[in-house]
Amino acid sequence: MSAKSKNRTAPKPRPRIATVWLAGCSGCHMSFLDLDEWLFELAELADVVYSPVADVKEYPENVDAVLIEGAVANLDNLELLKKVRARTRLVVAFGDCAITGNVTSLRNPLGGPDSALHRAYVEEVDGNGSPPSDRTTVPELLPKVLPLHQVIKIDAFLRGCPPSPAAIRELLEQTLSPPSKSRSKKDTP
Amino acid sequence: MKVTTLTINGELVSASPGTTLLEAARENGLDIPTLCAIEGLSTVGACRLCLVEIEGSSRLQPSCVTAAEEGMEVRTDSDRLQRYRRMALELFFAERNHVCPVCVANGHCELQDRARDVGMDHVRVPYRHPDLSVDITHERFGLDHNRCILCTRCVRACDELEGAHTWDLAGRGRNTHVITDLNEPWGEALSCTSCGKCVEACPTGAIFHKGSTVAEMEHRRDRIRFIAQARGKKEWTP
Ligand code: SF4
Ligand code: SF4
Ligand code: FES
Numbered sequence: 001m002s003a004k005s006k007n008r009t010a011p012k013p014r015p016r017i018a019t020v021w022l023a024g025c026s027g028c029h030m031s032f033l034d035l036d037e038w039l040f041e042l043a044e045l046a047d048v049v050y051s052p053v054a055d056v057k058e059y060p061e062n063v064d065a066v067l068i069e070g071a072v073a074n075l076d077n078l079e080l081l082k083k084v085r086a087r088t089r090l091v092v093a094f095g096d097c098a099i100t101g102n103v104t105s106l107r108n109p110l111g112g113p114d115s116a117l118h119r120a121y122v123e124e125v126d127g128n129g130s131p132p133s134d135r136t137t138v139p140e141l142l143p144k145v146l147p148l149h150q151v152i153k154i155d156a157f158l159r160g161c162p163p164s165p166a167a168i169r170e171l172l173e174q175t176l177s178p179p180s181k182s183r184s185k186k187d188t189p
Numbered sequence: 190m191k192v193t194t195l196t197i198n199g200e201l202v203s204a205s206p207g208t209t210l211l212e213a214a215r216e217n218g219l220d221i222p223t224l225c226a227i228e229g230l231s232t233v234g235a236c237r238l239c240l241v242e243i244e245g246s247s248r249l250q251p252s253c254v255t256a257a258e259e260g261m262e263v264r265t266d267s268d269r270l271q272r273y274r275r276m277a278l279e280l281f282f283a284e285r286n287h288v289c290p291v292c293v294a295n296g297h298c299e300l301q302d303r304a305r306d307v308g309m310d311h312v313r314v315p316y317r318h319p320d321l322s323v324d325i326t327h328e329r330f331g332l333d334h335n336r337c338i339l340c341t342r343c344v345r346a347c348d349e350l351e352g353a354h355t356w357d358l359a360g361r362g363r364n365t366h367v368i369t370d371l372n373e374p375w376g377e378a379l380s381c382t383s384c385g386k387c388v389e390a391c392p393t394g395a396i397f398h399k400g401s402t403v404a405e406m407e408h409r410r411d412r413i414r415f416i417a418q419a420r421g422k423k424e425w426t427p
Contacts, residue, residue, distance in 0.1 A: 100312065105316070111320075157311050
């Protein structure tokens with residue numbers, strides 16, 4: 001079969017979408033799940049190839065669009081974020097932690113990770129607390145919590161803490177509809 | 190009565206003598222975004238949100254403190270102005286810790302409103318995340334430096350309407366901050382009459398009623414104009 005005729009007969013590939021959970025409270029994903037029965041329609045329109053609510057271990061190649069919840073707070077977040085950017089066409093900063101650092105970045109004014117751990121494990125506890133001594137079991141904290149766009153290029157920003165289900169749906173519908181509609185908000189300085 | 194005639198965005202408008210460009214625009218139904226200006230208090234040109242272009246001058250001028258003059262040609266909404274306004278707002282958000290979802294004024298904040306108006310969806314400069322304090326020593330009110338944009342509305346409300354002058358600014362540059370009395374805790378500031386005018390004037394969640402939690406602090410900013418008018422017309426003097 002020639003390449004040309006193959007193109008003509010092959011069914012249109014289904015869009016591949018994903019959601020990622022970095023340093024956030026999972027509220028954005030709860031809001032996503034609040035789309036309730038529309039999630040069945042979404043399943044008709046696209047394949048969800050990676051998500052905290054799907055049992056997939058490795059972020060796959062060739063993803064069309066991803067919603068990323070949460071800020072970049074530790075080395076794991078950083079690594080995954082870079083992988084996601086390299087493997088995805090449209091990257092959406094999903095919710096205020098992803099866009100501004102938000103509550104996750106409340107530790108930034110305290111100084112580096114050590115002062116943040118001291119605040120959490122020593123100052124704010126009843127009795128004698130101490131910071132975790134084994135710092136290898138959990139991912140290493142970055143010096144500062146960062147919003148996504150300070151680490152990678154972001155194509156669209158979905159505001160809200162959390163974004164409303166309606167806003168999530170609108171963005172997904174726009175993304176999955178033919179390219180006549182605008183796909184992302186322009187980011188003009 | 191003699192009037193001043195000028196053009197704003199290509200439209201011929203008239204203004205009564207002594208008005209500012211901001212007043213002239215608003216009298217003619219054209220809005221210019223503002224933050225530090227509030228009806229009832231003097232204007233200081235602190236926030237630079239109300240900048241306009243004036244034909245023949247390469248410098249942008251804050252319309253809240255620029256007098257309307259005969260024959261002026263003014264633009265309030267050019268691409269350049271819109272770019273600068275968004276940048277000014279981004280700098281406000283980057284300067285201190287405006288964590289809106291956990292702020293007492295979430296949903297009732299003028300800084301938030303202006304950002305929404307210009308379609309700001311993220312901040313392009315790095316956040317400074319300074320380590321700032323909260324003063325809750327006053328019996329009824331609190332001050333959160335994290336949310337303060339240094340508009341000086343509190344300073345002017347307290348000085349011009351209450352006559353107490355409890356508030357002022359201290360420090361320079363990025364260390365500038367509001368203080369009560371001689372940089373004492375608000376609860377120990379003897380000049381404060383606890384009238385609450387500064388609370389009503391504040392555009393953000395920086396000054397709040399104690400006990401208000403997330404999104405509960407609604408400033409009644411129209412009270413400032415109401416009090417100023419009543420005083421100006423001597424409505425309360427027998
Ligand atoms: S409560 Fe009244 S007197 Fe006290 S600082 Fe505020 S405006 Fe001034
Ligand atoms: S405390 Fe409020 S009114 Fe006073 S300068 Fe700060 S933002 Fe303005
Ligand atoms: S409103 Fe004119 S400078 Fe702030």
